[in-house]
Amino acid sequence: MSLADRLRAAQDAAAAEAAAAAAAAAVAGVPEVETIDAGLPAADAVETVPVVDAAPPAPLAPPAPAVQPAPIVPVVPAAAVQPPLPPAPVAPSHRRAPEETPGAEVANLATRRAAVGGADKFAELKAAVHSEMLKQLGPQLYEADVPSEELGAKVRATLKDVLAAQDRPLSTADRAQVTKEITDDILGYGPIEALLADPEVTEVMVNGPQMVFVERAGKLTKTPVQFDDDQHLRRIIDKIVSRIGRRVDESSPMVDARLPDGSRVNAVIPPLAIDGSALTIRKFATDPFTVQDLISFGSLSQRTADFLEACVRGKLNIIVSGSTGAGKTTTLNVLSSFIPNDERIVTIEDAAELQLKQEHVVRLESRPPNIEGKGAITIRDLVKNSLRMRPDRIVVGEVRDASALDMLQAMNTGHDGSITTLHSNGPRDTLARMETLVLMAGMDLPIRAIREQVASAVDVIVHQARLRDGSRRITHVTEVERMEGDIITLQDIFVYDHSRGFDADGKSLGGLRSTGLRPKFLEKMEHANVRVDPLVFARDGVA
Secondary structure, three states: OOHHHHHHHHHHHHHHHHHHHHHHHHHHOOOOOOOOOOOOOHHHHHHOHHHHOOOOOOOOOOHHHHHOOOOOOOOOOOOOOOOOOOOOOOOOHHHHHHHHOOHHHHHHHHHHHHHHHHHHHHHHHHHHHHHHHHHHHHHHHHOOOOOHHHHHHHHHHHHHHHHHHOOOOOOHHHHHHHHHHHHHHHHOOHHHHHHHHOOOEEEEEEEOOOOEEEEEOOEEEEEOOOOOOHHHHHHHHHHHHHOOOOOOEOOEOEEEEEOOOOOEEEEEOOOOOOOOOEEEEEOOOOOOOOHHHHHHHOOOOHHHHHHHHHHHHOOOOEEEEEOOOOOHHHHHHHHHOOOOOOOOEEEEEOOOOOOOOOOOEEEEEOEOOOOOOOOOEOHHHHHHHHOOOOOOEEEEOOOOOOHHHHHHHHHOOOOOOOEEEEEOOOHHHHHHHHHHHHHOOOOOOOHHHHHHHHHHHOOEEEEEEEOOOOOEEEEEEEEEEEEEOOEEEEEEEEEEEOOOOEOOOOOEOOEEEEOOOOOOOHHHHHHOOOOOOHHHHOOOOEO
16 A cells, blocks of 8 residues: 555544544533544654644645544644634534523513513413303393392402412412402403403404504594403303394394493394404493583583573474484483473483483383384384374484384474484585485485475474584584475574684594574574574674
């Protein structure tokens, strides 16, 4: 064997030994540096001195990696290595993985996993406790004759016992959270209970279990409140509607209902609601707004309030018009408060919302069909029936269908002083929509006959709107005069002045302004012994 062959063999053997030793050192976690000892005879050792020297000649270093197989690590001269050796060149990839993940990321990952696991356990615990509560209390939760205070005490006592019997450790904060959520589900309205208790929230809108919006000061904002799933939301909806004897299911997927405080509720469930059940609750104050509240809010002026009070006492027929959420029902409540206490009032609504303070009030509420599609009692049926109840005033919560014809008939048959609301964009549109609703009754009446009926029955239109800044303002107080040809003539008495614009915060600076025109129905009011000061109609800027 030639000297070159022997030298190459010695280098291969030395390289293999160095690689094995380095791998063992990496596994043990201790850097290992070995010098090359080929174990050659003395003559051969002299020949191979350049390989182990601290500064080996350049021609001899490259050949080693050129002939080595891929798994073998190249020879590293001892003098060129600075201990400790970095493990990257020799450690297998599966042993480097823990060192490649930053410590912060590992901690965050662990925290996230723990949080997810904790949330799952929390949900399971809540479901288990809720189920056990229902088993123990059973029908007591739905007994109408049990006072709410007594039921609340039973629920809290049972909940305490159930939580104590759980084998899962709970911190004080977790225990309080579980107690609150389950109590809200059983005694209240689940996750939205806190929103309904917030006096600044005027409307709660649930667009599926994961998306809840509220209205504050006329502006919509999204909340972090969520339901567990659509079934959780459905349970709350069923709880609301069942209390007033209504139902919502696949055969009847829409429902109008109300809360005990009169707040209006509308619910739509799948298949009509594509992204999950939708729930809308328009809150009404436990203590109804008074006319002074509306004046302080800027909804109307003191002069306009005095005039409207005279109109109600003078037994004029009034329609409160406006868009959805413009405050029509609140204004109707305020106008109804002007009715004298010695008159019999019959109120008719889809869902009872009016909060009249008079003593002699009969409240009627429509009824949807039962599961067989029978037994429905409409607003129109109630208006017809109210005529047999000897009313002095008929107050209809909202006219939205053929009941408009019966409402006009009531106004034209001696029941002056009736008040109702109607959706429209303005005073002129109010009359047009009234005509359309009358046509829905199926009567083949000519338009002129309908318009004559409207002109004869309706005296005043109070139109209300929600402005860009979220405020609700009365924008028109309009007299319905008479027929001229085929057109009903209208005369604005008070009009909202938009010319003053908005302040730096976007609040409207306008207000109701008198047009200076005196209405023709003043004579009719005098027949009811009600007189209006002529100065009310004086033009002196914003009223």
